[in-house]
Amino acid sequence: MSGPMNVFDPRALAARRRRALALGPETFLLDRVAEDLADRLGAVKRRFEVAADLGTPTDAVRTxxxxxxxxxxxxxxxPAERADVEIVTDPEALPFAPETLDLVVSALALQTVNDLPGVLSQIRRALRPDGLLIAGFLGAGTLNELREAFAIAESDTLGGISPRVAPFADLRDLGGLLQRAGFALPVTDVDRVVVRYGDPLSLLADLRRMGAANPLADRRRTPLLRKTLARLFEVYAERFSDPDGRLRATFEIAWISGWAPHESQQKPLRPGSAKARLADALKVPEGRLPGDG
Incomplete structure (x- = not known):
């Protein structure tokens, strides 16, 4: 049986992170996700003694x-590029012993693992009973504007298209992945952040400084042609500009959380275990609903 398809190129990802550090990293999105993660964790109102920050590119969550x-x-x-990393970790093969962690958190990291179901299963095994996972990462709607503009520009200038923007996970699938991995009480939701730029070059520069330039394994390896770039700028301005001329770029943050099962957690009722009929609760005859003729 074959393993997961390698959508992302790990070497390219590491090279993108190193380049971002050399350029001076742009962290506005990561800082926002880390702060949101802290707020979500605060709503749990519980202390977690042993926690792992998994894959976050900087110390934003710790801060x-x-x-x-x-x-x-x-x-x-x-990643090795993170200054305060304690253990350099391959996100596809985690070094956690079973039931050793109370909490796993992650910010803007899990979107580029090739085997997300496998990573979630490894996290689940590492959590003690009633341990918690909270992670925020780029979702399917991220950079839809750039994806569409690139597709049109390459089609118009090259007669075909190549993958330029990563196919991130869809929110509709994430709840099922959490359940498959064995998490109880799974929750998923999405936060959309719209950033405005004066021109597409500023967006592309930010992506490089985020370490988020194209990391796809089957990306086009030749430099982007000047005519394609010019057409990209035209399409982006035509389709995704506001009345003041500034351009929109959407970042979709997919949030997931789930608990390692524990007997104290709320459980769904067994089918047929209800003690009262719905018709009695609504005070209507059996088989009729309020408002029925």
Whole structure:
């Protein structure tokens, strides 16, 4: 049986992160996600003694949680480029022993793993009973404007298209992936962040400084032609500009959370275990609903 298809090129991802550090990283989106993660964790109103920050490119999550009493020890697992990383981790093969963690958090990292179901299963095994996973990462709607503009520009100038923007996970699939991995009480939701730019070059520069330039394994390896870039700029301005001339770029943040099962957690009722009939609760005859003729 074959393994998951390699959509992302790990070497390209590492090279993009190194280039971002050399250019001076752009962290506005990561900082926002880290702060949102801290707010979501605060709503749980519980302390987690041993936690892992998985794959987050910087110490943004550690900074967002600093001064709070929600987490005891927060260990950093992730890319070698992260300054405070404790263990350099391949996101496809996690170094966690079973039932050793109370909490796993991750910010803008899981969107580029090739085997997301496998990673979620490994996280689930690493969590102690009643342990929690919270992660925010780029979702399917991210950079739809750029994806569409690139497709039109390449079709018009080259007679075909190549993958330029990554196919991130769809929110509709994530709840099922959490359940398949064995998580209880799975929750998914999405936050859309619209950033406005003066021109497409500024957006492309930000993506490079985020380490988010094209990391696809089957990306076109030849340089982008000047005529294609010019057409890209035209299409983007025609389709995705506001009345003031500034251009929109959407970043979709997909949020997932789930718990390692524990006997104390709320469970759905067994079929047929209800003690009262719906018709009695609504005070209507059996087989009729309020408002029926």
């Amino acid at each position: 967002a949680l600093a001064g709070s009493d929600m987490v005891g020890r927060l260990h950093a697992f992730g």
